[in-house]
Amino acid sequence: MKIRYLVTVLIILSIISVFTGVSSVSILDIFSLTEDQIQILTVSRLPRLVSILIAGMSMSICGLIMQQLSKNKFVSPTTSGTLDSARLGILVSMMIFTSASPFQKMFVSFIFALLGTFIFMKILEKVKFKDAIFIPLIGLMFGNIISSISTFFAYKNDLIQNLSSWMQGDFSMIMSGNYELMFVSIPILGLAFFYANKFTIAGMGEDFSKNLGLNYRQVVNLGLVIVALVTASVVLAVGMIPFLGLIIPNIVTIYQGDHLKKSLIHTALLGAIFVMACDIIGRVIIYPYEIPISLTVGVIGSGVFIYLLLRRKKYGL
Helix, strand or coil: CCHHHHHHHHHHHHHHHHCCCCCCCCHHHCCCCCHHHHHHHHHHHHHHHHHHHHHHHHHHHHHHHHHHHHCCCCCCCCCCCHHHHHHHHHHHHHHHCCCCCHHHHHHHHHHHHHHHHHHHHHHHHHCCCCCCCHHHHHHHHHHHHHHHHHHHHHHHCCCHHHHHHHHCCCCCCCCCCCCHHHHHHHHHHHHHHHCHHHHHHHCCCHHHHHHCCCCHHHHHHHHHHHHHHHHHHHHHHCCCCCCHHHHHHHHHHHHHCCCHHHHHHHHHHHHHHHHHHHHHHHHHCCCCCCCCHHHHHHHHHHHHHHHHHHCHHHHCC
């Protein structure tokens, strides 16, 4: 699939997204916007568009990096406990630092996401199943344990309502002033592109990497830091978006191959397209009400995940 086709689809969906909503702002009004319409666009619609693009691109690339480093096509922030660990970090920041700023919450969330991902990777090294599907199942169980711990402390400290806001991904509350934290992901994704070749080599295994003079452990740790930091920023701003980092890299692998640098741009664009399409569906299916993005992505993503499981031998996943 050509990049220009993905870019064209993304531009079309972006235009549809900007002019979809309860408030009447039509593309035909673009040259004669009222003050209220300008405010709707600048305060709500455009920040929402930017957050969708960043979330879709960054979480998809995180999944691609994790799959490359773990040598398992069914590993992602959803199936490794990374998302659940980031959410636990946010809860801890609210419990200990009651007046924590968004950056402080993100830092604590990042530490927990990094720790949870690191523990999962260590489990991955110890467990040697022949069937690749057992690994994400272990990750899901690990994530459920962390989620249960979060729920327990949330109930104990009367924070269950606060916790639920990060359990369910939702773009409806994105407005100018409360989403800028996601811009942290942009330079981090640039770093991922810069190290793409090294991640590809690291995916060949530790012995192979060392024979080529690559510091295997350093590259793996950098990959985990990128995944944890991006996940923390997205979860804090938007909430949990399941299966995104799992299905998008697998779809790209089917037609683009396994080389990370060649797949990176395709993964980013397709991830943004997928989230954008799911968001538009969620906004129009029960209009004027809205379905959270975590629900639409979860339903469609889980269906794609099941399909990939059934056809994994055919596609070499």
